[in-house]
Amino acid sequence: MNKIMFFAHLRDSVGEESVTKDVSGKTIAELKQMLAEEYELKLDSVMAAVNEEFASDDEVIQDGDTVAFIPPVSGG
Amino acid sequence: MNKIMFFAHLRDSVGEESVTKDVSGKTIAELKQMLAEEYELKLDSVMAAVNEEFASDDEVIQDGDTVAFIPPVSGG
Amino acid sequence: MSERYSRQTLFPPIGKEGQEKIRSKHVLIVGAGALGSGNAELMARSGAGKLTIIDRDYVEESNLQRQQLFAESDALEKMPKAAAAEKRLKQITSEVEIRSIIGDATPEKLEELAEGVDLILDSTDNFETRMAINDISQKFDIPWIYGACVGSFGMSMTIIPGKTPCMNCLLKKIPIQGMTCDTGGIIAPAVQMVVAHQAAEALKILSENWESVRNAMVSFDLWRNQYTNMKVSKVKDEGCLSCGKERTYPYLQPENMMKSTVLCGRDTVQIRPPKELEIEYTEIAQQLKSLGYQVKGNPYLLSVEMEGQRLVLFKDGRALIHGTKDLAQAKSIYQRIMG
Amino acid sequence: MSERYSRQTLFPPIGKEGQEKIRSKHVLIVGAGALGSGNAELMARSGAGKLTIIDRDYVEESNLQRQQLFAESDALEKMPKAAAAEKRLKQITSEVEIRSIIGDATPEKLEELAEGVDLILDSTDNFETRMAINDISQKFDIPWIYGACVGSFGMSMTIIPGKTPCMNCLLKKIPIQGMTCDTGGIIAPAVQMVVAHQAAEALKILSENWESVRNAMVSFDLWRNQYTNMKVSKVKDEGCLSCGKERTYPYLQPENMMKSTVLCGRDTVQIRPPKELEIEYTEIAQQLKSLGYQVKGNPYLLSVEMEGQRLVLFKDGRALIHGTKDLAQAKSIYQRIMG
Known part of the structure; x- marks a missing residue:
């Protein structure tokens, strides 16, 4: 499982500070697309961090990783 | 094992931001006394947190807990 | 609503309704030093209805490095901080009622000032006054926001009677010998960081966004790059003498206050802390020496020369301040050294 | 060393030696709005040797809620921000050399100002200028500190050529349509919090405490009680055109700059962003309406009335600003809306 955290106005759009989902195996770009559809977010120029480290769009998420936008x- | 973190000037006295030790089963008061001797710290009126929650002197530390002073x- | 607050009303959790609420509120700021001048400026700029500011000191040259309401001329003229703060705040805004009081924030004085106040912003430099604020907060059901800093380190906590634990639940006793800015130094960004936290919490309370209030004590160190939120909700103590079921408001009782007495005919004030301390001279002496004070000592007492006065400190925390008959000034000197 | 900085020299990582270093340094502050006035005040109070401040705007009433160097009279007189900042800074201190420049921080101007500068403090409101600062930082080997805020949210990052990744490694492209204070609102404590981080990093760099520099992008939200450090060291890109092996400093190249042209005889300036955008009118329109602007639109353009000017925005990001022939003013209006 993965914890996905949302900062600033993204938190309000999602309605929660974090959600728990299994997104291991996906890239950041794939996760962005998934979330963009689910919550009607614009994530094109949003930065992503995996375990408090900057992650590029092609980084693959591992089980247990915490992702922050x-x-x-x-x-x- | 436990992670023990030191804030502000305590960090400088210890020389590191955190140390890893097995202190499970000890109370906060016992840990304070142990650290006071090891690092020559004055911890009488220092606050302790266990897993980011305020802990009183008689709280018993569990395995895996993170303690912060x-x-x-x-x-x- | 004026154009003046448009960027703040555009912030959705405040909006025009929140701004009207902020406008109707009265904030008491205890202290007009580093935190006090920062907090007062932010409250005034944000459009609070009324500010009451109390402080016993005057502006000194060494304040200018971090006390944002004061200019060079205030230090040259040795302006009382409360008066200098009022002067600058009135240049910043004519829309906020400013009441400044030059005097000592004793428990009696604070009780008197608390009438009609919606929020107390702690900007003091000692725990004795904070514990009195804490008791007054509980007695009159007024939220208060703790803030403090030294070096690059700072912390803040929001106390709401009936909702959060109080400072007495948390500390049980007044910490002895906390580091102060006069002994540990201070960088201005640490002040700003505490003010940012206190003022944000203040805006939540004044605009009645109670659900956004931080339910934790925040601590940070800007030099060591540390930041932590320590949850405190479990600390609430039913037996607490300040906020529990059988309250005595101990820090409003005379026996728990610092005693200061003018010693007749000697131009000297004696200060006695509410409880006996056990002071380690070497540490204090070293800090004061590095600050440029003349320090002499023997195993029984420490003698410090400072700005025309001499402070003689005994092992149990008692002190004689020679060269003054002014109780408030003597207490100020004592607390700047002892925290 | 004067008594003035005693509390700062008493802070062990600075000390007297660090204070001498701070005293010998020259800081360039780009922007004198909310972050700029906060950063300038802290640098002046901390005793930096010389400050250069550039800003193209004048003080408006809606600035007073968060821009700490400005008083009511500055807004009434519509003082240029750089000049108003210089006036207040000189009241605060006579020990720091202040040079204020009323003008647009174009890449050319910034290259000229960078000479002899030890540190650049970003206090702008748009990424176009930040990317130019980033390239200048690399070209002339000058550290810079990014800072930005909107609503209750803010962030900061320290960029040291040769040590840390640069902003171009991180963002690759300029983010389109970032929220700005003119569209998302802002509370003053968020400004203070960013200033606290930027100024602390600045003191580390000026006093040459390089090992204490934060190797992360810090982000926080004071209303939502969020705080995170995102490590960035792995981001450093050898192929980066700003800091990599084969550099072109793309944001100093004319083709990547915003184009502004006075349309002859029409009292109108045309602004064209460096790259075509795809703008969603509805969101912007709503934000501007809630700010009290008159907004009209059709599927092809959006028309906004503001303070005597009219801005007409096309889907690709191009805009006409009617009612001015001043390029800097027109760019300022555009970037306040578009970020």
């Missing part, structure tokens, strides 16, 4: 922010 | 601060 963090939107880059431009305001200041 | 956080000194209360008065400056402002």
